[in-house]
Amino acid sequence: MDFGPFLLLALMEGLVTAAVLALTAVGLALVFGVMRVVNVAHGEFFMLGAVAAWFVTTWIPGPPAVGFIAALVLCPLLVASVAALADTLVLKRLNYDPDATIVATIGLLYILQQAALSLYGPDARPVEAPFTLRVQFPWFGYSGYKLAVIVAAALLLAGVWLLLARTKIGLVMRATQIDRETARAFGINVDRVYAGVFALGAGLAAVAAVLIVPIQQAHYLMGHDPLLLSFIVVIIGGLGSLRGTLVAALLIGLSDGVISVFFSPTLAKILATLFVALVLVFRPQGLMGRRAA
Amino acid sequence: MTSRLIGLTPSRRTVLGGLAASGAALALPARFASAQSAAPIKLGFQLHRTGIGAAYGRWYERTAQAALTLVNEAGGINGRPVEILFEDDGTDPKRGAEVMEKFASQSNCDAVFGALFSHVVVGTAPRAGELKMPYLVCSEGHHVASGKLNRWTLQPGITDVKSQVQAMAPWISSTLGKKVTMIFPDYAFGHDHRDAFVPAIQAAGGEVIEQIAIPPTETSFTRYLPRIPSDTEVIYHVMVGPAVLTFVKELGEFYGSGDRPQIFGFIDSLEAVNIASPGLEFLEGTHFWEGHCRYLQADAGEHEATYRAAVGVDDTGASVADAKDISTYAHMFSVWETLFILKAGMEAAGYQGPADRQKLVEAIEAMTDMPYSIEHPQGAKTFNGKTHQVFGLQYISKVEGGKLVKVHTTSPEDGMYPDEADYTAMSF
Numbered sequence: 229m230d231f232g233p234f235l236l237l238a239l240m241e242g243l244v245t246a247a248v249l250a251l252t253a254v255g256l257a258l259v260f261g262v263m264r265v266v267n268v269a270h271g272e273f274f275m276l277g278a279v280a281a282w283f284v285t286t287w288i289p290g291p292p293a294v295g296f297i298a299a300l301v302l303c304p305l306l307v308a309s310v311a312a313l314a315d316t317l318v319l320k321r322l323n324y325d326p327d328a329t330i331v332a333t334i335g336l337l338y339i340l341q342q343a344a345l346s347l348y349g350p351d352a353r354p355v356e357a358p359f360t361l362r363v364q365f366p367w368f369g370y371s372g373y374k375l376a377v378i379v380a381a382a383l384l385l386a387g388v389w390l391l392l393a394r395t396k397i398g399l400v401m402r403a404t405q406i407d408r409e410t411a412r413a414f415g416i417n418v419d420r421v422y423a424g425v426f427a428l429g430a431g432l433a434a435v436a437a438v439l440i441v442p443i444q445q446a447h448y449l450m451g452h453d454p455l456l457l458s459f460i461v462v463i464i465g466g467l468g469s470l471r472g473t474l475v476a477a478l479l480i481g482l483s484d485g486v487i488s489v490f491f492s493p494t495l496a497k498i499l500a501t502l503f504v505a506l507v508l509v510f511r512p513q514g515l516m517g518r519r520a521a
Numbered sequence: 522m523t524s525r526l527i528g529l530t531p532s533r534r535t536v537l538g539g540l541a542a543s544g545a546a547l548a549l550p551a552r553f554a555s556a557q558s559a560a561p562i563k564l565g566f567q568l569h570r571t572g573i574g575a576a577y578g579r580w581y582e583r584t585a586q587a588a589l590t591l592v593n594e595a596g597g598i599n600g601r602p603v604e605i606l607f608e609d610d611g612t613d614p615k616r617g618a619e620v621m622e623k624f625a626s627q628s629n630c631d632a633v634f635g636a637l638f639s640h641v642v643v644g645t646a647p648r649a650g651e652l653k654m655p656y657l658v659c660s661e662g663h664h665v666a667s668g669k670l671n672r673w674t675l676q677p678g679i680t681d682v683k684s685q686v687q688a689m690a691p692w693i694s695s696t697l698g699k700k701v702t703m704i705f706p707d708y709a710f711g712h713d714h715r716d717a718f719v720p721a722i723q724a725a726g727g728e729v730i731e732q733i734a735i736p737p738t739e740t741s742f743t744r745y746l747p748r749i750p751s752d753t754e755v756i757y758h759v760m761v762g763p764a765v766l767t768f769v770k771e772l773g774e775f776y777g778s779g780d781r782p783q784i785f786g787f788i789d790s791l792e793a794v795n796i797a798s799p800g801l802e803f804l805e806g807t808h809f810w811e812g813h814c815r816y817l818q819a820d821a822g823e824h825e826a827t828y829r830a831a832v833g834v835d836d837t838g839a840s841v842a843d844a845k846d847i848s849t850y851a852h853m854f855s856v857w858e859t860l861f862i863l864k865a866g867m868e869a870a871g872y873q874g875p876a877d878r879q880k881l882v883e884a885i886e887a888m889t890d891m892p893y894s895i896e897h898p899q900g901a902k903t904f905n906g907k908t909h910q911v912f913g914l915q916y917i918s919k920v921e922g923g924k925l926v927k928v929h930t931t932s933p934e935d936g937m938y939p940d941e942a943d944y945t946a947m948s949f
Contacts, residue, residue: 234747241744350575352763356799362777368747369777444740447763449572453740488744494736 233367234489242485244374244443247381248436250477252454253461254388254470255432261468262405262425263324268333270433271455272340273311277303277434278355278446279348285355293358296442303438304431310340311430315423324422337451344448357442377439384435385474392470401425405468460500464507466517476515561602562872564863565624565633567645572612573737573762574638576793577849580832581635581659582607584853587831588860591895598867606630614644621645625652631867631875634678634859636660637852638761639709646670653949655882657863659855661685663713666910668942672949675885675909678859679812679852680902682713684936688915689785689810690721692929697783697808698754699727704745705759707734714759714787735768737761742768746775749782759787766794773803784808788815788918788925792849795839797923804920808928811916812851813899816925828857828898837924854899861896862888879949886945903933907943912936 256270280303285295314336322328361372392398403411404421412418433454444450461480465472480500487496507514566585569578589605597603606628610617617636624630632655636642639662646664649656650671658665658676663683665676693701701722705711711734719729731750735742742764749756760768769790784807796804815838817825832853833841840846862885870877870884886906893901902913912933918925 237743237747241741245741345571350571350578351793352576352766354766354798360799362774364777364779367779369774369779370743371771371774444767445763449763450740453738485744489747493739493744 230367233365235486236365237368237370238486238489239482240370240374240485241489242482243378244481245484246478246481247378248440249454249457249461249481250385250474251381251436251439252433253458253465253473253477254385255429255436256458257462257465257468257470257473258432259426259429260462261470262401263319263422264326265319265324265329265426266326266333267426267429268330268455269314269336269340270333270429270458271451271453272337272344273307273430273451274433274437274454275344275446275448275451276307276310276340276430277437278441278444278450279344279448280306280434281438281441282348282353282355282446292356296355296358296438299355300435300438304434307434308427308431312423312427315426316419319426320419320422341448341451348446348448350448352445352447354445355441371443373442377443380439381436384432388432389470397424457500460504462514463504464515466514469514469516472514472516559601561604562598562867563628563630564603564605564860565620565628565630566605566607566635567610567617567620567624567633567641568607568635569612569637569641570607570609572610574612574641575763577637577852578609578612580793580849580853581637581856584832584856585635585860587833588857591831592860592864598864599872603864610636610641610645612638612641614640617641617645618648621648621652621654621656625654629875630654631872632657632863632878632881634659634863635856637855639664639713642674643669643709646674649673653878655878655885657859657885659852659859660710661713661852662710663717664709666905666908666941668908668944670909672944672947673882675882677862677885677888677891677904677909677911678857679855679911680913680915680936681910682710683717683938684910684912685787685810685812685915686714686717687721687938688931688935689917690718690727691725691935692917692931693755693757693785694722694725694727697785700730700750700752700754701727701757702731702733702749702753702755702782703729703757704733704735704749705757706737706761708737710761711735711737711759718757735760740764740767742771743775746772753782755783755785756781757785758790760790765790765792766798769794769804770798770800773800776803786810788812788851792851793847795845795847796920796925805923807920809918809920809925810851811918811925811927813854814916814918814925814927815848815850816918818927820927822893822898822900824893824895824898827895828854832857858891858897858899858902862891865896882949901933905940907945908940909942909944 252274259265259267281299284299284302288295288298318332319329322332357373363370363372400416400421404418408418461476462473465476484496568582585605592603608620610620624633634657636658637660639660642658642660642662643664646656650673656674659678661679661682663681664670666681705714715732722729733745733748735745786809788809788811817836834848835841838848838850866881866885870880872881888904891897891902900914902911904911915931916927917929919928
């Protein structure tokens with residue numbers, strides 16, 4: 229294949245990775261930014277979203293698009309409520325102590341994974357894409373659905389940005405992030421904000437999973453990779469910085485696409501991990517993070 | 522204080538009483554030992570119930586249960602009933618070795634069988650050797666016949682990758698094309714494909730022009746596909762794990778409606794997946810290796826119907842209970858055949874109990890011809906006691922009208938190769 233089409237394919241693959249990664253990682257960054265909780269179970273919320281999408285699309289009759297749109301709405305809500313419950317039952321009781329919450333979310337990871345194994349089973353099950361459109365380039369064909377994923381993710385990310393920057397909910401979240409005590413003094417119900425943020429973070433992971441599941445199939449072990457990549461993105465972008473997270477997701481996604489296509493996917497992973505190490509050594513606050521006072 | 526201590530000093534009578542009691546307890550195992558001939562024979566089944574091999578595990582368990590029913594209905598083994606203990610190994614080599622340990626020390630199994638994934642087999646076999654436990658694998662891996670494992674590990678139920686690939690190469694070269702690009706999983710099983718196919722296709726007058734190794738945990742494949750050279754005449758694919766459907770779909774998307782090379786796949790790439798799934802339409806006219814034909818063929822042998830009914834599979838390879846539950850038909854016969862080989866081996870060895878495990882291995886090593894029968898529903902086989910590996914027939918099917926139709930059956934000689942090991946010369 230010639231260089232031009234080769235690069236086009238690499239960029240498209242990279243953009244799909246970046247889009248899904250950005251959604252997942254923004255969820256993780258939000259939870260860390262506002263709550264200072266390192267959510268190790270984030271990948272399992274992703275998995276839960278995909279598994280729930282399988283159930284929803286299986287139960288809802290009619291053309292695949294109907295079931296898929298229902299899944300796109302219902303699954304993030306469902307996963308968000310599981311997350312809110314986990315926050316109220318577990319994290320709140322630990323007073324959001326950083327060490328304790330890491331251990332607690334590791335526990336949560338196993339509980340969710342084993343629950344999925346028990347209730348959903350060990351098989352990878354396909355979810356049908358809402359539409360089957362193949363874009364036929366002169367050199368190769370490409371799934372039209374994958375291109376739709378990029379657009380959908382961009383719209384959702386714009387929505388998250390609007391929510392944070394332009395609404396009262398966002399204002400309250402940002403206030404809680406900057407100073408929890410003062411926010412409480414101003415009458416903000418911090419407990420509710422935390423539960424809401426944890427739910428939003430999980431919901432974002434779930435929505436990313438619903439978007440990806442027609443490409444990848446739902447499987448109870450699928451949470452590992454998104455978790456690892458999200459951490460890489462969040463560390464590179466700067467813990468808690470949303471803009472940094474977006475930039476890092478694009479950087480990692482595109483470089484992953486390009487390096488994977490031109491060299492090998494293993495090299496892409498090696499370089500991403502190396503980049504994390506370099507960032508941690510030379511710019512520990514991340515590309516766009518603020519240095520801790 | 523002192524008086525109480527004295528009071529506790531055992532009297533001669535209690536000591537004698539205790540002695541008698543412990544004597545009775547000691548006598549107990551002896552009583553069980555003499556009754557052992559009526560106790561069930563216990564076989565451990567190392568099952569991929571969870572993890573990346575789960576689709577196979579589900580069907581291997583059903584196949585083993587079906588074969589077990591048949592064995593017990595016919596009077597068991599040496600007149601004793603047979604039990605199978607299923608233990609999940611998570612398709613994980615470390616847990617595989619632990620499961621082996623459990624079968625040997627806790628359950629005191631007579632033999633262990635059933636493992637498929639080659640990394641689990643390679644991880645478990647050394648422990649089986651240390652525990653002196655007959656370990657009958659159903660893995661297709663060349664690691665048995667290559668001499669890498671040990672005297673206790675045998676593969677009598679399914680042919681190995683080297684033999685399968687060697688039997689395919691001449692047909693691929695003469696029917697589909699000479700310039701082949703291989704796509705295979707980047708671990709032992711895929712490496713067996715690579716190592717065996719490259720020389721085999723050369724011998725058949727073709728060549729491998731590109732090798733694309735894909736990590737077994739990969740979930741996205743489009744990025745690998747541009748590496749397929751444009752002068753490729755045949756794509757040879759073999760993939761395993763939960764993402765197989767994604768792989769085949771993305772291959773179809775990549776070529777789209779444009780020109781594409783011939784496609785030859787090992788059915789592993791689509792085991793437990795419906796060939797009529799949306800997105801797989803492009804497979805029409807492509808070819809697959811099958812260990813055992815998923816769709817009932819017009820010229821199926823006399824035992825095919827009985828076997829299908831016993832394992833609960835309909836004429837299209839799906840479960841009779843659920844048409845969406847597609848079987849791992851091309852591989853699961855190995856479990857069935859292995860259980861009958863254990864039966865034959867135990868009967869030939871006059872097997873009594875775990876003390877006779879070595880005799881069992883020797884009895885299986887002495888086996889040679891395994892004619893087509895209900896015990897060997899996939900086809901006639903020949904066992905090589907020296908290399909611990911069985912040899913037999915392979916099938917090539919073409920996708921026609923959304924079904925797999927057999928177009929070629931290899932001859933037994935196609936899959937033969939010179940011995941690379943002699944396990945019988947190794948000590949137990």
